[in-house]
Amino acid sequence: MTEAYLPILVMMVVAGGFAAIALGVSALLGPRRPNPAKDTPYESGIVPLGDARRRFPVQFYVIAVLFILFDVEVILMYPWAVAARQLGLFGLIEMAIFVVILLVGFIYAWKNDAFKWQ
C-alpha cells in the first residue's frame, strides 16, 4: 500500500528541490540593489501599514458575493465536462440552458448597477 504514496513523495522532493534551486540560483546570480520599498513585505501593491482587521468598503461585498456565485456555479459544469462525449447534443443543450439562466442573472445584476463603483 505504501508504494501508492510514492508519486506524492516524488512530487514533494521535486517541488522542494525546485524552490531551493530557484532561490539559491537567484541569490547567487541576481544583482543586489536594495531600497526601502523593496524591503517591505509584498502585499499586492497596497501599503502594508495599519491594522489587518481593517473595515472594507461595503462595495467589495457585492462584487465578492457575485464572484462567489458565478465561480461556484461553474463547478456544476465539471460533471458535464467529464461526460460530455456520452451526453452529446442533449448535454450540450442542457448546459446551454444552464448558462442562459446564469446569463439572465448576470444581466439583471449588471443593469442594476451591481458592478458600478459608487
Added chain:
Amino acid sequence: MTFPTLNFPVIAPQIVLVAAALIILLADLMVANKRILGWISLIAVIGALAAVFVCRSDSAAFPLALGGPSGPGTMALADGLGLFASAAVLIAAGLAILLAIERVGDFSRFEKPGSEKKQARSGDHPIAEAPGPQVTDRAGAYYALLLLATAGMTAMATASDLMTIFIALEIFSLALYILVGFNRRDLRSGEAALKYFLLGAFASGFFLYGIALIYAATGTTSLEAILHNIQPMSISLPFRPLLPVGMGLLLVGFGFKLALVPFHMWTPDAYQGAPTPVTAFMSVATKAAAFAALIRVLAAVASYDRPWLLALAALAVLTMTLGNLAALRQTSLKRMLAYSSIAHAGYLLIGLAAGNQLGVEGALYYLLAYTFMNLGAFAVLLAVQRRDENDVTGDRILGLAGRQPLLAALMAVLMFSLAGIPPLAGFFGKLYVFSGAVEAGLAWLAIVGVLNSALGAYYYLRVTILMFMAEPAESDQEISSGKVETLQPGWAVMTTVVLAVLGTIVLGLWQWPWTQTIAQAVSTLALR
C-alpha cells in the same frame, strides 16, 4: 448516445415557472409599469396549474425518467400526491400574487445604496442636482422570487429522490429568505429574514446529513430504491443501523420547515416581520410542499413503522398545544395567526401519525382547506393594514363590521373555518384527520386534537366578536368620521379574500370531487 427519455410533462410546471421568472427579471429592466409583471406571473402560475391538470388527466404516475442516476428509481414522480400538492402550492401562489399586485410598491421600493451620500453632498451646494435619494422599485425581483419559490415547492411535492427533495427545498427556502427580508426600509423585515435564514440553514444541515446517513445505510437516495434495498435479505448493507439516525435527522429538518414544535422558534418572528403577502404565501405553500415530501419519505424510509408514528404523534401534540396556547396571548393579529398556523401543522401531523389511508387522505384535504382559509385570513389582515405598517393589532379591527361589513363577514367565515365550525372546510379537515387517528387506535391523539380545537375556537371567535360587537378604537373613530384618510382595500385584495372564502365554502359543502381525487392520490402510496 441517444437522448435520455425524459417525460417533460412531469417537470412542465417548473419549466413554465422558471421561464416566467427569467422573463420577468428581464422585463423588469425594460418596463416602467411594474403591474404588468404581476400579471405575467399570474399567467405563469395559471399556466403551471394547467400543466398539472394535463398531467393529471392521464391518471398514471409518470416518472421523470426510467432508471435515474441513483439506480432503478427516478428523480421526480408526477403521481396523484405530487400533483395534488403542486396544485395546492400553485393556488396559494396565484392568490399571493393577486394579493401583492396593488401593494407590492409598499415594500419593494427603497433607496438606492449610496444615494444618501449624494444627497449629503448636494446639501453643500443648494443649486446642485439630485434632491432626495434615488428610489428603486424591485417589484420584478419580488415576482421572480415568488415564482422561483413556487417552482421549488412544486418540485419538492413531486420529488421522488432525497437529493431532489433537498435541492427543491433549498430553491424555495433561499427565495423565501429574501422575500421575508424584502422590505429593506423596515428593520423588522430584516430581523425576520435573519432569524428565518439562520434557523433555516441550520435545518438544511440536518436535512442533508440525514440524506447522507440514509445514503450510507442503503446505498441510494432514490425513495423507490431505498424501499427496495431495506427489504430483508435484498443486499448486504454494512451501515444499515444508520438508517433510523438518518430518518431522525430528516425529521428534524422537516420539523424546522413545517414549523413543528420544538423546531418552531423562527416562525412567529418570520411571519410577523415578513411583508404580509409573503407571510400569506409561505404559511400555506411551504406546508403543502413539505407535507407531500414527508408523506413520501415516511413511506420509503420509515415504512410507517409504529415507533415513527408515535414520534409524529408526540410532535403533533406538542405542536398543537404550544401553538394554540401561544396564540391565545397575542395582541398582534399577524403573530396570532402565525402561532395558529403552527397549531394547524399539528392537526395536519395527526393525519400522518395515524399512518393509514383515512388519516393521510384527511391530511391532504386539510392541507387544501388550510391553504384557502389561512391565506384568506392573512389577506384580510392586508386589507385592514395601513400602508405604512406591516402589522395589525387587535384594536384595528374593533367594530370593523360597521365600517366594512363585507370584509368583516368574509373574515368571520374564515375564522369559523379555522376554528373548525361546520359546514366549512376546516371542520371536515379536522373530522377526517381525527377519525383517521381513531381508526389507527390513537383515540387519545384525537381527543387531544379536539381539546385543542376548542382552545383554538376561543381566539378565532374572539376576533369575530371584536369585529362585530365592539366599538371602534379612537384612532379608527377618526377614520370613520372622516378626520383621517380612509384606507379602502383595493379590488385585488378583496378578490383574493372572496376567492379564499369561496374555496373554503365549496371545499366544505361540495366535497365529492375533492375527496375522490385525494382517495385516488393516496391509494398508490405504501401505507400501513
Added chain:
Amino acid sequence: MVPISYYLILSAILFTVGVVGVLIRRNVLIIFMSVEMMLNAVNLTFAALALHFLSLNGQIFVLMAMVVAAAEVAVGLAIVMTVVRHKDTTNIEDVNLLKG
C-alpha cells in the same frame, strides 16, 4: 486503506462541532461559519461513501451541496448586510424587535 467508518466518525464529529457552534455562539457570522462546517462535514460523508459504494453519485452530491452552500452564503450575507445597515451589530441578541 483507511476504513470508511473512520471518515464517517470524523464527519460526525465535525458535524457536531458545527451544531454546537450554532447553538452557543452569538455572533451571526460565526453561526454562519458553523452552518458551513455542518455542510462540509456532510460533504466528507458523501465523498467517503462514494468511495465505499464505488459510485460517482456521492461525488455529484458533494458538488450539489457546495453549490447550495455558496447560494446560501450569498443570500445570508445579503441579509446580514441589511440588518447591519440599520443596526451596527452582528450579535444575534441585539436584534430583538420582534417578540411576544
